[in-house]
Amino acid sequence: MDNFLKMTSFTTNILTWYQSNQRDLPWRAEKDPYLVWISEIILQQTQVKQGLPYYLRFTKAFPDVYALARASEQEVLKLWQGLGYYSRARNLHAAARDVVERLKGQMPETKKDLLLLKGIGPYTAAAIASISFNEPVAVVDGNVYRLLSRYFASSLPIDSTEGRKHFDALAHQLLSKSRPADFNQAMMDMGAMICTPAQPKCNDCPVAAECQARLLSQQALFPVKSKTTRKRNRYFNYLIAENKGQLFMSQRQKKDIWKGLYEFPLIESEKELTRAEICQMVDSVSQASMTTSLMSETKHLLTHQNIFIRFYKIQQDLHLNGPINRAFDGARLLAKSELIHLPVPKPIETALKRIL
DNA sequence: CACACGTGGGT
């Protein structure tokens, strides 16, 4: 079979498989560009199982771009709480206001114009343009890299510039120009349901017959990645200071994890600190004998770092006369009823549940 | 352009 016929059969087989195996997902019914947009942002680096409940709550609260633009950033972050990658929420909110104010509420209809919006990169722009407006552009995400690298048994690293260009070109060659929406969603469903990272279901795969990795029994060797990850440890010592039913809380501002979210006053260190050292640090600034007690500790595993978290309860109410420690700079005393509305990181959410 | 950004699930 020559290359042209092989490519044609790949596209045909993928489309046919999709017709009878596609997942029933809420944003697929109307292809409303706003709903597709929300779904694509939520599903970045996130599996459907994890993102779906967020999509349902989010679109119920903000059914259209105007509702989202009207909301405050904090309201948007609160609905995003627990999903991670919070810049997605902040960018989405900013872009919604951009669409309402600059584009009179009309979503851009081409990949080129969609790319101008905050938080929309090559993948998301192609997804919205193809799914909602039938533009013949291929989506190239982790699913597509994995599927194509296996199908062609290509050892080009998917995290290299050359590899990305190669698979992008391949995806565009294989793309159905008449049914880009179906083809792109078929590729993603294939990657999520059949050509999975571990133990792919090759027996159910519509293109298994020509899959080079399968012919070599080397599915597990693809895709190839060149970079290695190394982790650093961080130690977060949170000070829980309660005063007359109120709690000290501060908002993370720096260009760092959990930007914009709220937390307890924090002493961060590169190495593990003992309870005595924490006490000493607090006492030296407050010039008083402050005692703390360790409430609990958790471990947070991230892509590039491990965060070891300890929660200390401040025993005495000696912080009445202002900040007792640099950790309390910028901290505000908030009533428990207010805390419920603050967006907080997962570990803080867990701690608050115990306290409140 | 290498790196940071979250959380949950799998091996």
Added chain:
DNA sequence: TACCCAAGTGT
């Protein structure tokens, strides 16, 4: 346990 992975983007 300690990794890896998941519908990527911004800087």
